[in-house]
Amino acid sequence: MECSICIEPIIIKSSTQEKDQIYDTVGELLPCHHKFHSDCIRKWHSFATDLKCPICRTVSLSMSLIYNYKMWYEKRVDIDLNKGFLVGNIIEYDNMMTSTRETEPDALVAHVVMTEDITNESPVLSRMFQTILNIDDMNDDDSEKDVEEEEGILDSLREEHNTLLCRICGDDTVENNGDADHRCYNCNARYHESCLHSTASEIGESDTWQQCIECRSLTQRIKGNRRFRIVNNTNTDELDKIRSTKRKIQEHVRKILKQYYGTGSSVHLTGEQFTKINQTVSRSLYSMSRNEYQTKIDYDYQAKQKVLHELHKLGYTSV
Amino acid sequence: MSRLIKEYKTINAQDDILLFPETADNLNNWTAMITGPPNTPYEGHDFKLYISIPDAYPNSPPMVKFHREAMPHVNVNYETGEICLDILKGEWSPVYNLLYTVQSIERLLSEPNADSPLNLELGILMREGDKTAYDSLVRYYLQRQK
Known part of the structure; x- marks a missing residue:
């Protein structure tokens, strides 16, 4: 089997005899059942403007991650595609808008009376998302104005883009479980601690429960969790x-x-x-x-x- | 980049396709030659395509252009050579490759699309359904270049 995106083979387990082989993680789109390397398809989702399958253009409703481990065990974990694929997309879109704006015919913008140079302004959506991507950098900076700004940003993010949702359960809260405050420092995916635990035990590797299901980097609880308590704030x-x-x-x-x-x-x-x-x-x-x-x-x-x-x-x- | 190397090997193995990197050590810029399809005003003419590969390829589509002032076609900007084709923009999929892209552009020559004109002169003729005038104007342009 070959991944149509990178044209490299997908290495999956074929017999119980194989040992010490590293198997690829496969992403299977549903309902069309087309399979790719999970990295390849997730990368495409961060570029794509929709959730259509690259092969057949069927709109994907979810994706199964198929892990192949050294054991006989194969477990599918369903991921809701609509959660958390937006960040890359929004930044891309914003960059695109900026470059379009810069190349617009002069005649069209000549009538705008502006005192400041509009092209120097960094795109607002990107700025919002950069803030969320660098959330722990901001913990050092506690000026009132910034806090107020962050609150607005977080509220709008949560409300409009669902980026703070756990990538396993797709929800933002679990009964008595609080916010998805585990974050992968590599790809910024968010998780509930309990979801990470249950996924890890389902796939039979409970000792690696802290790994991000997408990039396998270590996830960590976000410290100084102030920014997740302000979610119900009405300041919008x-x-x-x-x-x-x-x-x-x-x-x-x-x-x-x-x-x-x-x-x-x-x-x-x-x-x-x-x-x-x-x-x-x-x-x-x-x-x-x-x-x-x-x-x-x-x-x-x-x-x-x-x-x-x-x-x-x-x-x-x-x- | 390894995907481009693979594509290069596949394309190289076929000898009927005129698609090649501009220099052998740089796979970011390619050139292709397409032949005007029979029974179109383009028959008997060859056209050069300039292809440049973005860093994000295959997640971003290749950028493809005709030579400037060389392609009279409703979906091509005559002055710049810019091509309006869905798969080069929003309909791109990472499973497409350079060969498919070039073949799609070749197909565009026999199947012009009135919905997205970049050549207004030809767009108006096509919208009015005057195929004879459209073809004649294309031939006139091509003739003038010779």
């Missing part, structure tokens, strides 16, 4: 602000785009094209605004320019 100003900005910007874009949609318009957009233009333009305006509704930007004008630009790309040169 940051998140509310971001959301309301998004909403306001989208209203502008829809208003402009509706003029080109439906009967009575010279342009015949499909629903899909409408959605895509809506997304592209909103994102572009959103990154231009740095997550804050800028009174200095004429959003209607900007939205119109960008919508027209997208329509031109589709071949509607006369609008």
Whole structure:
């Protein structure tokens, strides 16, 4: 058997005679049952924009990790794919948005009256995720402002991206068990201690229970667990602000785009094209605004320019 | 990088494919030659593709371009040679390889796609369904280059 991603063989146990052989950990996507090296498929998930199988494009609902140990024992552990694959994705997306922004035609951005250079601003989502990725570095820094900021970030992370969820059970809390506060220092996966224990005993290696199920590095309990107690804090100003900005910007874009949609318009957009233009333009305006509704930007004008630009790309040169 | 070496060996073993690294010690930049498919205005012409491999390959798709001002096609930006093809963007899968990519671009020559035009002039002709005009314009472009 060969892994289609790296074109290397997948070494699995074939008889009880084999000894001292290191076997690969296999990731089997369900429901399509296509198998890859678990490292290869998880890496792809951090690049992919969806959870479709690379071979057959069936949307994967979960993945079984199949371990092959020196013993006769083979145990499947189900992993919910939707949990925890977002971090890499978000950072990638943010980088992409930044580079798109930098290469945008000058004519489109020339009308923005901005006192600061927008390209110097680090992408907000990445910044949020960097914070979470470097969470223990922040433990040294206790200024009030930072704590407040972190609270918002954590709340929004938990709420919107599920990144703090345990990668084994996919939940954020277990009865009387608290938060998923075991963290892999290599890949930043989160786990419940009890989930690690039960997985390890299921696969017959209870002495290595502290290993991350994905990269096999050692996981550790996060010390100074303050940031997990603030989860129920109601301080979500940051998140509310971001959301309301998004909403306001989208209203502008829809208003402009509706003029080109439906009967009575010279342009015949499909629903899909409408959605895509809506997304592209909103994102572009959103990154231009740095997550804050800028009174200095004429959003209607900007939205119109960008919508027209997208329509031109589709071949509607006369609008 | 070991995956690229494997691909290189496979491609090298087949002699009917014109796909090769620009220099033997650097597998990050490749060139391919594709032949205009029969019964298309591209018949009788050869086209050069420039392929550059990102560090994240195969998790990121290869970047492929035609020579600038060489390919009149509705899905190719004539000035830059940039290609609009789903598998080079969002539909990329890590199980695809360089050979498949080049073959897909070859197929794009006989199956132009009106939904994502990068050449507006040709896009409008195609949208209006005027195949004769489309083909003639392509031929005119190709003729002019000679």
